Amino acid sequence: MSDLPFILFSLVAAWAAIMVVTRAVAVHALLYLVVVPLSLAGVFFTLGAPFAAMLEVIIYAGAVMVLFVFVVMMLNLGRSDRDRERHWMAPAVWIGPALLSGLLLIALCITLRTIPPTAASDAMVPIGPQSVGLLLYGPYVLSVELASFLLLAGLVSAFHIGRNIRGTGTGEP
Amino acid sequence: MSAASPTHALLLATLLFAVGMLGVLARRNLLLMLMSIEIMLNAAALAFIAAGARWHAAQGQVMFLMILSLAAAEAAVGLAIILRLHSAGRPTLDADTGNRLKG
Amino acid sequence: MNALLLPLIVACPLLAAGVLFLSAGRMPPLPSCVIGAGSVGLSALMAAVLAIGFLRTPPPTGALHATLWSWMQVEGFSARIAFMLDPLSLVMMLIVTGVGFLILLYACGYMHDDPDIARFFGCMTLFVAAMLVLVFSSDLLSLYIGWEGVGICSYLLISFWHADTANVTAARKAFIVTRIGDAAMLCGLLLLATRAGTLDVASVLQTVTARPADLQAAIAAFLLLGGAVAKSAQVPLQTWLPDAMAGPTPVSALIHAATMVTAGVYLIARLHPLFASLPVAMTAVALIGLITLLLAAGSALVQTDIKRILAYSTMSQIGYMFLALGTGAWQAAIFHLVTHAFFKALLFMAAGAIILRVHHRQDIYQMGGLAHAMPGVFAAFLAGSAALAGLPLLTAGFYSKEMILQGAWHADPMLWAGALLGAFATAIYIFRCVFIVFFGPRHTEPHGRTGATMAIPLVCLAVLALTGGWMGMPDAIAPVHLLSHLLSPLFGASMPEGPHWLLWAGSLVPLAGIGVAWMLWQPRTRTRTPPENALARVARAGWDFDTLYDVLIVRPFTTLGQLNQSDICDRLSDATAATARAGGRMLGRMQSGQVRRYAGWIAAGTVVALCLGVRP
Structure with a gap:
């Protein structure tokens, strides 16, 4: 039963994702959202990508989620927000999106069936940080630069958008 | 090491993606929509990792890194916008009022 | 040289119309008069020069030609803007410019205090130009331009005082009724064009006469007859003319008496070989003329409005012309056209002078006893009435009517009898008018004087109305046939004259009519009130043709229109709009x-x- 950890992590990730989508209270959703990258890190590990698993834990569960937590704290949500959220989540609202998502799921699953299966004897060989690093600073150096530009742009725009919050209150007339 | 099937991992990625999309489409709260987008991004990342494992290629993890930076930037900008809207008099963070553009 | 004058005669009033219209009504009265009457006077002068030249040295081909430009030239069809001066258009030209000038001169006095005088003269000169185009054209398509031009001028001038809704309604009625005829005429022209490949008059007539008459030619002839009937206010399209009297009196004199309404006669005379080759069409023309002349004379007998009397009289006299055309007496028709232009213009202008001096009243029963107050006008009106009645020897109307009666006798004695009856009625109704207006007790005190600008044309036309007939006398009186000789290259030799007693009958009947009128309406009789029995009411309403058309055509048509308001075509266009709108709304909703x-x-x-x- 070497597949057990994979199945376990998978179930946890799927369950957590569903909980995120269906929670009325933002903090609850956020807590479930932390579970998703953590369990996915486990999945990565079982897939033989320990480096990716580490980054997933550090950056996603560590950095991005903390960002979310801070924002939720600053929003100062209360009981009224939860009630409004419940109101917004009436069953009828889910029909269309569920239909679309279901269709997408079916279509993707059918696509997946076209992938030839791996040979059962083919052992999962881990791909370590070294090979990834060699690729990153070899043929993919341009995309590293692009990623850095993207992050810089994100930084600048986040700073720009948040610039006036304290200063002039709304910043608008 | 365990021998998880990359095909099953892709199946999981598909499921996560569909659930994330469901969240984006169904939720009206901008914060929750952003969280659902994070789930979708995670699903995409998982798909890359699984594909890399299936074909024994490190490129999957390279793309994973790209997605990671993308997710970080997206979360930063998106959350900044949410904070901004919240302080500018739209405490409900209702996505459907985005077409008002003002106030 | 002479051929050059031809377009100049047209250009003169056209230019004046342009100047007058471009002044946008800001031109003061005097320059308007000078430009309006002067341009037509200049045309008249040039026409006189041209006529003298033409008569002294007739062109070898019998006609002067001036092709202005080729309008269109396609495979199998060509049309030109071309003018031609032959004896027929010479006569018409002299009428239009000569009588037109006198009437415009008169209008200077009649309209002098109207604020829109520039517009008035603009329309009038435009009308003269269009009428000249009509009579000069040697191509039926350019004739049609003139034909429509006079139609639109008539419309503009009937509704000249457009503040009054009744005038506008009358103008619209005139326009629509003549439009029916114009549409028929256009169809006829196109039918002729398909036969001849051109609308050049000479070629068309050559084609017509070269082949034996067939159904197509007959249809074309009847369609053209429809146009002529509408323009000349003959039964069954005559209803517009009495209402057209809503316009100023000079308009009635020029357009609705002397020139435009005779355009139908001119058209048939111009295309006489076409009609002559079709006995059915000839009979139809003669019958239309006879019916119109009798009906209109009957209506004129009971009218109370002086201008409507003259309007019905015009219809009746044009009926005579149609009768002459239908019996093949072409010269007689043109002769009567000429004399009618003289005496009817005279009558209208005299009536206008009276109307001006009795505070714009038009009811003859409100006038009375005006002979002493305005002897000059009385003399002029009397001369016109005598000419209209056809007082023997003395007046122009006698000679022309006599010629028509001769022609009718040759065609069918029944037609002759009907025409004689009409002559009898003519004498009665016009002298009824004379006796009621000028004799007996005065009901309205006249004021002012008739100015010189109005008096001079009256004198000129009175002289013409009395002496104009001497250019064509019966052999029994004096063998003078100036007009017939002039027109004979076109129409062939005139008919032989009938027995002498015809002449006696034609002379005595008008006298008898005057006698009857004197007995009935002399100052001391008690019949000097409007007749009020049912027959008189029907006759006064123009034999209720209006009601008939209203019931037969207008109401079914409007009902049909209302029923058909949202028919399939509407639905189709509505559906297009609805689809576009729905599509737009749908796409717009996407951009929420x-x-x-x-x-x-x-x-x-x-x-x-x-x-x-995914689909494998």
Whole structure:
């Protein structure tokens, strides 16, 4: 039963994702959202990508989620927000999106069936940080630069958008 | 090491993606929509990792890194916008009022 | 040289019309008069020069030609703007410019205090130009331009005082009724064009006479007859003319008596070989003329409005012309056209002078005893009436009517009898008018004087109305046939004259009519009130043709229109609009600005793309 950890992590990730989508209270959703990258890190590990698993834990569960937590704290949500959220989540609202998502799921699953299966004897060989690093600073150096530009742009725009919050209150007339 | 099937991992990625999309489409709260987008991004990342494992290629993890930076930037900008809207008099963070553009 | 004058005669009033219209009504009265009457006077002068030249040295081909430009030239069809001066158009030209000048001169006095005098003269000169185009054209298509031009001028001038709704309604009625005829005429012209490949009059007539008459020619002839009937106010399209009297009196004199309404006569005379080759058409023309002359004379007998009396009289006299055309007495028709232009213009202008001096009243029963107050006008009106009645020897109307009666006798004695009856009625109704207006007790005290600008044309036309007939006398009186000789190259030799007693009958009947009128309406009789029995009422309403058409045509048509308001065509166009609107609304709804909907569309697009890609 070497597949057990994979199945376990998978179930946890799927369950957590569903909980995120269906929670009325933002903090609850956020807590479930932390579970998703953590369990996915486990999945990565079982897939033989320990480096990716580490980054997933550090950056996603560590950095991005903390960002979310801070924002939720600053929003100062209360009981009224939860009630409004419940109101917004009436069953009828889910029909269309569920239909679309279901269709997408079916279509993707059918696509997946076209992938030839791996040979059962083919052992999962881990791909370590070294090979990834060699690729990153070899043929993919341009995309590293692009990623850095993207992050810089994100930084600048986040700073720009948040610039006036304290200063002039709304910043608008 | 365990021998998880990359095909099953892709199946999981598909499921996560569909659930994330469901969240984006169904939720009206901008914060929750952003969280659902994070789930979708995670699903995409998982798909890359699984594909890399299936074909024994490190490129999957390279793309994973790209997605990671993308997710970080997206979360930063998106959350900044949410904070901004919240302080500018739209405490409900209702996505459907985005077409008002003002106030 | 002479051929050059031809377009100049047209250009003169056309230029004046342009100047007058471009002044946008800001031109003061005197320059308007000078330009309006002066341009037509200049045309008249040039016409006189041209006529003298033409008569002294007739062109070898019998006609002067001036081709202005080729309008269109396509395979199998060509049309030119071309003028021609032959004896017929010479006569018409002299009438239009000569009588037109006198009437415009008169209008200077009649309209001098009207604020819109520039517009008035603009329309009048435009009318003269269009009428000249009509009579000069050697191509039926350019004739049609003139034909429509006079139609629109008539419309503009009937509704000249457009503040009054009744005038506008009358103008609209005139326009629409003549439009029916014009549409028929255009069809006829096109039918002729398909036969001849051109609308050049000479070629068309050559084609017509070269072949034996067939159904197509007959249809074309009847369609053209429809146009002529509408323009000349003959039964059954005569209803517009009495209402057209809503316009100023000079308009009635020029357009609705002397020139435009005779355009139908001119058209048939111009195309007489076509009609002559079709006995059915000839009979139809003669019958239309006879019926119109009798009906209109009957209506004129009971009218109370002086201008309407003259309007019905015009219809009746044009009926005579049609009768002459239908019996093949072409010269007689043109002769009567000429004399009618003289005496009817005279009568209208005299009536206008009376109307001006009795405070714009038009009811003859409100006038009375005006002979002493305005002897000059009385003399002029009397001369015109005598000419209209056809007082023997002395007046122009006698000679022309006599010629028509001779022609009718040759065609069918019944037609002759009907025409004689009409002559009898003519004498009665016009002298009824004379006796009631000028004799007996005065009901309205006249004021002012008739100015010189109005008096001079009256004198000129009175002289013409009395002496104008001497250019064509019966052999029994004096063998003078100036007009017949002039027109004989076109129409052939005139008919032989009938027995002498015809002449006696034609002379005595008007006298008898005057006698009857004197007995009935002399100052001491008690019949000097409007007749009020049912027959008189029907006759006064123009034999109720209006009601008939209203019931037969107008009301069914409007009912049909109302029923058909949302027919299939409407539905189709409405559906197009509705589809576009619904499509726009649908696409607009997509652009709601709601981010979740956009995400939904993106997801849907992805799903569709995936499904398409997955399909094995």
